[in-house]
Amino acid sequence: SQQGEEDPQALSIQEGENATMNCSYKTSINNLQWYRQNSGRGLVHLILIRSNEREKHSGRLRVTLDTSKKSSSLLITASRAADTASYFCATDVGTYKYIFGTGTRLKVLA
Amino acid sequence: DTEVTQTPKHLVMGMTNKKSLKCEQHMGHRAMYWYKQKAKKPPELMFVYSYEKLSINESVPSRFSPECPNSSLLNLHLHALQPEDSALYLCASSQGGRRSNTEAFFGQGTRLTVV
Numbered sequence: 001s002q003q004g005e006e007d008p009q010a011l012s013i014q015e016g017e018n019a020t021m022n023c024s025y026k027t028s029i030n031n032l033q034w035y036r037q038n039s040g041r042g043l044v045h046l047i048l049i050r051s052n053e054r055e056k057h058s059g060r061l062r063v064t065l066d067t068s069k070k071s072s073s074l075l076i077t078a079s080r081a082a083d084t085a086s087y088f089c090a091t092d093v094g095t096y097k098y099i100f101g102t103g104t105r106l107k108v109l110a
Numbered sequence: 111d112t113e114v115t116q117t118p119k120h121l122v123m124g125m126t127n128k129k130s131l132k133c134e135q136h137m138g139h140r141a142m143y144w145y146k147q148k149a150k151k152p153p154e155l156m157f158v159y160s161y162e163k164l165s166i167n168e169s170v171p172s173r174f175s176p177e178c179p180n181s182s183l184l185n186l187h188l189h190a191l192q193p194e195d196s197a198l199y200l201c202a203s204s205q206g207g208r209r210s211n212t213e214a215f216f217g218q219g220t221r222l223t224v225v
Contacts, residue, residue, distance in 0.1 A: 043153070097155065098214070
């Protein structure tokens with residue numbers, strides 16, 4: 001069974017707005033990662049947050065992690081049309097073993 | 111060079127064919143992965159090689175046979191596939207060793223269609 005569930009499944013916003021997507025997972029983790037995938041191509045790593053961190057920033061991205069609730073959120077600020085993609089969280093369930101969440105399909109309208 | 115290169119980009123094969131997918135990285139990574147992704151679904155882990163040894167096989171059918179000839183190359187040999195095996199096959203690599211769970215770099219994938 002999948003480790004991570006993401007919501008919303010799909011999100012449509014206007015350019016310039018913020019986009020928030022959430023990931024919930026089931027078991028204890030060492031870290032959680034977020035990836036972006038453009039239209040059925042390879043995944044691009046966005047950010048890694050360790051279990052002892054609560055928040056991390058990278059450019060327009062802000063990730064939070066709440067291990068007590070087993071959840072994480074990804075915030076993209078001032079979104080652009082180029083941010084249109086699917087976003088996946090991935091949690092480590094063992095050495096070298098990452099399980100991806102169900103994903104959020106983001107559409108940013110120009 | 112932070113690139114993982116997969117060939118071919120597209121592959122159409124019959125159910126009796128034998129074909130291979132190839133993956134190459136020159137980042138010195140010691141862990142390499144095969145994932146399978148169906149449309150609108152997340153990637154599913156198939157195999158992991160660590161230091162050229164198979165360390166994870168997620169109960170993948172034997173018609174998929176991985177091979178790691180050296181630390182830079184990863185192959186996936188395909189034989190007697192079924193139409194439901196049609197999917198995007200993604201290769202990835204990561205540092206490995208003590209930093210076993212770090213960011214993974216993905217190739218662009220091979221779009222496989224089984225007819």
